[in-house]
Amino acid sequence: MNRSSNTIGSIELILAMILSGTIGYFVISSGQAFWNVVFFRCVIGAVVLGGYAYYAGLIHREYFQRSVLLMIILGGITLVGNWIFLFASFNYIPFSIATVAYHMQPLFLVITGALITKEKLSASLLFWLALAFIGLFLIVELDLNELNALFSGEASNDGSYALFGLSLALGAALLYTVTTLVTKKVSQVPSTFVALVQVIVGIFMLLPFADFDNLPTQTSQWMDLLILGAVLTGFMYIIMYDSFQKLPTSLIALLSFIYPITALFVDHLAFSTHISLTQILGVILILFAVSAVKFNWALPKKEPRGKTMRQIKEVFADQADVLAHLIREANRPVADRFGINQDNGPKHPSFCESSWVEKDFERGERYFVLTEDQQPIACVAYEVPVKNNGVRKAYLNRLSVLPERQSKGIGSQLVAHIIEQAKADQLELISIGVIGEHIKLQDWYEQLGFVKGNTKHFAHLPFSVTYMVYDLNQSLNK
Incomplete structure (x- = not known):
């Protein structure tokens, strides 16, 4: 892989991650229910991805084999479901906090993969998972009394809302984990074509739920939806998938942290969201745990002498x-x-x-x-x-x-x-x-x-x- 290709890939992925970090802003700014936001994201994204796929010659007959298409459609269902859960969580917790919680997806992916293959979870993985959940507890900011009240059914609205929002974000991460595992089954199909089919699936999924009686009344709100679909879906997916083909996995894992960090800054600048020191510590613990999983960090252990590993x-x-x-x-x-x-x-x-x-x-x-x-x-x-x-x-x-x-x-x-x-x-x-x-x-x-x-x-x-x-x-x- 030559240096120029690596440089172009890095620029593409950095831009894609910065754009990803702004998604929450445009979702909230549009003033639309999450059903409508996801529906229009799919419609506009399908137009952009479809045009690119046709122009780039990515549509071939062999991609329409029944077994291949069914796997892509299944991945589309879980992908769109993941968007619904994530955008719904923005109604209960700051979108930056939801994005950080959503970023636990690599942990879920490793755990799910181990369960499917019936592999024993390593002590290191269990440690990083525990560390990440401690981080989640810190960013929700529930004290022990509030937590006890929650389980007894006497929690305040703020406490209940925070945990419900966090659950939605984690549910989105789990759905995206399923999307990743399903999409790997059709790795021979170009990613842009896969994304195109998946957003088309989203159009049909959400058509019954779209609220056409409460469409945006301001031009700025329509612009928010247009940016979400054309830039933050169509354009972003194209450059992101292109970068994946040019960069080593280790660099992709490292640059992906730009996404939640950008979300934290955008949330603070756009909505004056205050992130407390406790929440900052929680964010650090989560990102550290995810880093450990992505880069395969292992806890030190003493191996028996003379044993070949x-x-x-x-x-x-x-x-x-x-x-x-x-x-x-x-x-x-x-x-x-x-x-x-x-x-x-x-x-x-x-x-x-x-x-x-x-x-x-x-x-x-x-x-x-x-x-x-x-x-x-x-x-x-x-x-x-x-x-x-x-x-x-x-x-x-x-x-x-x-x-x-x-x-x-x-x-x-x-x-x-x-x-x-x-x-x-x-x-x-x-x-x-x-x-x-x-x-x-x-x-x-x-x-x-x-x-x-x-x-x-x-x-x-x-x-x-x-x-x-x-x-x-x-x-x-x-």
Whole structure:
């Protein structure tokens, strides 16, 4: 990824996060009920996103497959529901406080993912979650007497309203968590097209609830709705999704904090909302806890001596150099064995460069690295093609283990990880291509459950290619 692309992506995401921080202002300034605000946001946003998608050539027939469209529609229902809950919370608590509470979504995403995969929640994650909820308690500013009165049904209106508003904001975060998980199922579809379909879903969802008898009576209110739909939905989503393709995840996570911080400043400047020291402390605790989850901070712990710690984790384009090194080193013995060089096989993995890996990421490929005592020693790529001829399949690519770490079960671990990923994505097959003359490697894949298919010869390659598949339906029935 070149520096200019990174710079453009950073500018796009910073602008998108600043714009996001102003959403609460325009919602309140419009003077409309939250049903109307979300309805017009969807209508105007659909016009902008639809025009861009058509102009950019993002509308293709394969995106209208029933299974793909149903997942996008489900994500649209939860996305619009999330907007309704968040905007409704502005009636009960300052929109800046609601935005901070809403920003707990990454915590919910990690917890939900762990529950789906039945993974045990780590002590670190539980600690950060507890810290975030302490922060929530502080920003609502309920003392112990008020809290006791709330549970006994004798709370003041202020206390009840604050907790109800906070519950709405957290409900919005949970709905957005579902949206994220559902949308990941259609990661092969351009994000702008997904957003377009989702706002169209919102139009039909909210049409029965829109109050056309109480539309804005002032030009300024119509301008607020126009900005919400055209700028803070259409334009913002376009530049935000474009930035996601240009930036490493770590930088995206860092820049996303501009959103709640902007909301705090806008709320104070526009509505003179006073944020107390207690609330500031709560905001700091929440943002610190969310940072810990986003950047995978772990509490210090003492490991038993002599125990090797292995971990598989997903990595992103900022690790292209590390991945290219692993792929080159792991495949050099294969190149030597089969007489592959840069003249007869210039695209062989033994000559892998960072630019190759970056192009893989741009194509939508995902990479997983296995670390041993925090040192990367192996990797594998996972790709779900957009055009699949009706078969839900994935490609297992670039399985690479450093030569000195081979024959220790590391490759098997990575293959098993890809199989579980494909099952979670509800796919049917995993396909691989291996050197046809590499019988030992084919036998190894067969032991893992892969079945040999056709062998093809290509004029530009000094070896044949044997295709093998893993039937996920068969593995589920075992």
